[in-house]
Amino acid sequence: MNKLLRHLLTLPHPVRVFITLTCASLGLIIYMVSFPLTHNGNILPVAVGITTWMFKKKGFFIYIIVGTPILLIYHALRIGSLLWSYTFIFSFTAGFLTLLLECFFVITLRELVDSADEARNRAQEAEKRVEVAYEQQYQLNQIKDQFLISMNHELRTPLTELHGYLELLYERYEQINSTTQIRYIEHAFQASQELQQLTYNVLDAMQIDDQGKVLLAEEFALAGQVENIVKHLSADKLENYTIQVEIPADLTAFANAQAMRHIVHNLLSNVFKYAPLHTKISIDAQQIYKEGKEQICLSVQDEGAGIPPDEMPLLFQQFVRLKRDISGPIRGTGLGLYICRKLVEAMGGSIWVESDGISGHGSRFSFTLPMMKQTSQNMNISMDEQRVSR
Template identity: 40%
Template structure:
């Protein structure tokens, strides 16, 4: 029984042309048998086989077409044999009974076919769900391992510095104690960034429709983020900021800073020592905001690290995604930073992408866009409210460039 079921299911997967040949051959053979056994009133029962085949191998439309062709051929043949359409009552009745029986047979087999197809589809769907669940379980386990490793590193550093301060508090001078406290604080900030990424992964989808947007000068946000990074990173990696002072974006301040922190953190991880990291910002193009076009500001973070293989770029912004070289290498990460950055940028109405050839030394350039606040709106909002309040100087439009070490 099992093998017969497998055979019938296998027939459903045959090419359309093969199934058509099978049905056509069966119809032709049965027509020949019908004509050879015409003297038997119930010879039309020969068509049980082709009707069953067409109902099983094809959808209802093809079944109705085949049934109509068979009936038409039989009517024409019997009209030729009888010389007219005045058939005997018994012959007409028996032919109608057989035709109705064949039609019901086809409908039942067609219904069975649909049920089998639905069952197979449901089985495949369940198999896909199970495979996805297994994949998610593996991703979850890997994520827990990554987060455990990521949390342990800054926590170990904090614990170590605090332990040294507690043990040798009377022997350490003020400068050394300050250095230890600063190092512990930087490890806490690294820990805070990690926790923020994990929490943002959960929260950003729920808050996308209710985030608070404000007008933010790009240069102020960039300097704020850079200055809060570990000074050791700034000493090892010169940061070049090339951002026009007049650029203002419509964004959420927390999200904007989080995206910049994530991109700069990645740049510090991958760039070789003393290699420059460049932050640029400029007008990029037009995007429809609130049913009218307005310009975008494109902010980019560029490094000269190993780059990203082109094959890995399409999946780079996925959740828990880490490059193969990083999994087996020394670069730490949870696979959440870029995913969170993408969600945050899109929640603010922007886009994010990466440009990289994958060639070592050419590095990567991460770019994201945010809606720009036009100069007219900025002037209106910054205009003095009273004669005593000094007016802001008109921006000259020149980029504000500075090297930070």
């Protein structure tokens, strides 16, 4: 019975109204058909109880307001007079008071049930919030552990190299020739550059989640910015790769130029890490319509090993590296693409990768930039000029 009564409360409102009207009508019909037999009002408490249970006070008052005039008119027609006997008046009044008492108990029971359900719902919501908080804490601990593991591995190697070469120069400066000294200095410099890049990535990842700073947008010619990035690449990169830029000269973006340079720089850095030497790198851009807006789609295509499709969904998360690269010789923090995603999203765009995972087919990283000023655009990340424009 308890389950049945609770189930009635979960029914759609039209269904409950239909059940209530049906019970009320049947109660009045049975009452009229059996009138004036003894205890002929026993059927009414059932209909009143169901109506009150369904709609509480509102249901009871509607039933009384509608049902009482019907009964009064029916009694007058059956008795043939508007004047009732004292016995009938007493019986009718006693029945009416009984219905009022029944209504009080049913409404009280319904309120207790509602309170219990509300308390149970609050407890379930609190339990869900605790579970969500626990899951978030677990994920934060996982990120922290991954960060510590990654930093322990990635920082130790260049630090060891830097310290080792500087130690050799310090202790055996007079014993080694100038050619070897220059070679040691070059190795030490390369190790320091790796340390600098790793440190910048960590600092950028920490700063990029600060929502209190503003990423200012401006109009700029995209071709000039990208060509400037390529122009300032190191000589060995320009010698070892064929970099092809195909961007219309009149293509103008409305975004943050520093952030755009940072994104392209990170994407090119990944290409230089993983793409074989003497392969082609293509950088192109075109105007597209996405989500009803004019946007620019800028892409960086390489001829590397590609990315397995099952690892693509996690590629732009923090500290994520491909399985094949974790134990490989190429070092990295797994933060570069995460920083790219946050910067692109801050400028109102999106970033994605296309690859079939076949070696030699490479990968194509693409991201969008606004072409026109967005009145409600929220750009809320600021990066240091010295790091963004490197």
